[in-house]
Amino acid sequence: MSAKKGTETPVARGAGRPKISTHEEIQQIALGLFFEYGFDEVTIEDVAEACGISRRTLFRYYANKMEIVWGDFDKALAYFSRALEENVLRLSLGDAILSSVIDFNRVQKSELMNHRKRMSMILNTPSLQSYSSRKRDDWKEVIVDFLIDNEIDKPFEWYPALVADLCLAASESAYRTWLAKPSLPLDSLIAERYSVLRAGINESMVPHSQVLKAVRNHKPKSATPKKSSKMREAR
Numbered sequence: 671m672s673a674k675k676g677t678e679t680p681v682a683r684g685a686g687r688p689k690i691s692t693h694e695e696i697q698q699i700a701l702g703l704f705f706e707y708g709f710d711e712v713t714i715e716d717v718a719e720a721c722g723i724s725r726r727t728l729f730r731y732y733a734n735k736m737e738i739v740w741g742d743f744d745k746a747l748a749y750f751s752r753a754l755e756e757n758v759l760r761l762s763l764g765d766a767i768l769s770s771v772i773d774f775n776r777v778q779k780s781e782l783m784n785h786r787k788r789m790s791m792i793l794n795t796p797s798l799q800s801y802s803s804r805k806r807d808d809w810k811e812v813i814v815d816f817l818i819d820n821e822i823d824k825p826f827e828w829y830p831a832l833v834a835d836l837c838l839a840a841s842e843s844a845y846r847t848w849l850a851k852p853s854l855p856l857d858s859l860i861a862e863r864y865s866v867l868r869a870g871i872n873e874s875m876v877p878h879s880q881v882l883k884a885v886r887n888h889k890p891k892s893a894t895p896k897k898s899s900k901m902r903e904a905r
Contacts, residue, residue: 693731693742696721700738705787709735709795736801739792743805747812750774754816763822764868767813767833771841771864772857790849793842810834833871840864 699720703712714735718728732738753773757766777785792802810831817830840863848856 696723696728696731697738697741700735701784701788704735704739704791705784709739709791710797734801736798739788739798740802740805743808746774747808750809751812751816754812755819758816758820762872763820764864764871767816767837767871768861768864768868771837772860775841775856775860777856786849786852789845793845793849806838810838813837833867836867837864840867 696717700712700717703716703720712735714728715725717735717738718725721728750770750773753770754766757769761769792798811834813834814830817833822830841860844856844859844863847859848854
C-alpha cells in the first residue's frame with residue numbers, strides 16, 4: 671500500500687465515484703483498507719485517496735489513523751456512563767456494572783464480523799498499543815467516576831481504580847476468547863468473567879464500620895504449645 675510496498679496495487683477510486691465526506695464513510699473505507707492490507711501498511715494518504723478527498727480534508731475528520739480505528743469512542747463512553755447511572759437504580763452494584771458492560775459491547779449481528787476484525791487489530795497490533803492504552807484509561811475512568819459518585823470510595827480511596835482495572839481485565843479476557851472461538855457469544859463470555867467479580871463488588875457495599883468491627887472482633891485461636899518429651903518424662 672505505502673511507498674515501501676512498490677509491488678502492491680494502489681488504491682484507486684472508481685470513475686465517477688462521489689467523494690466521501692462523513693466520519694462514518696471515511697471510517698468504513700479506512701477499516702476496509704486496514705483489514706485487507708494491515709494497519710501499518712496503509713498510510714493516511716492511501717485513506718484520503720480511497721475516499722476521494724485531500725489529506726488536509728481527511729485531517730478535518732480524523733487526526734490520525736489510530737483515531738479512525740477507535741471511531742466514536744467518546745460517544746460510546748457517554749452511553750456507557752448513562753447505562754451505569756440507570757442500571758444502578760434497579761440493580762445491585764455488581765449487576766449494574768455487568769449489565770452496562772454487556773450493553774456497551776453489544777453489536778448488531780450484521781456488524782459482528784467487522785467488529786471482530788477491529789478488536790483483533792486493536793489487541794494485536796503493536797503500533798496501536800500506546801494510543802489504545804489511553805482509550806482503555808478513558809474507559810476505566812467512567813467506572814471510577816461512577817463508583818465515586820455512588821460513594822464507593824469512602825472505605826478505601828483506591829477501591830474504584832481497582833474495580834476498574836479488574837473490569838478491564840475481565841472484558842479483555844472475554845474478547846480474546848471470542849476472537850479465538852468466534853462461535854461463542856460475546857455477551858456470555860463477558861458475563862462468565864464478570865461473575866467472578868460480581869460477588870466481591872456486591873459484598874463491598876457492606877459499611878466500612880461493619881468491616882472494621884468484624885476484623886477487630888476476630889480472635890484467632892491461640893495454638894497450644896506442645897509439651898516436650900522431657901516435660902512429659904518429668905511428670
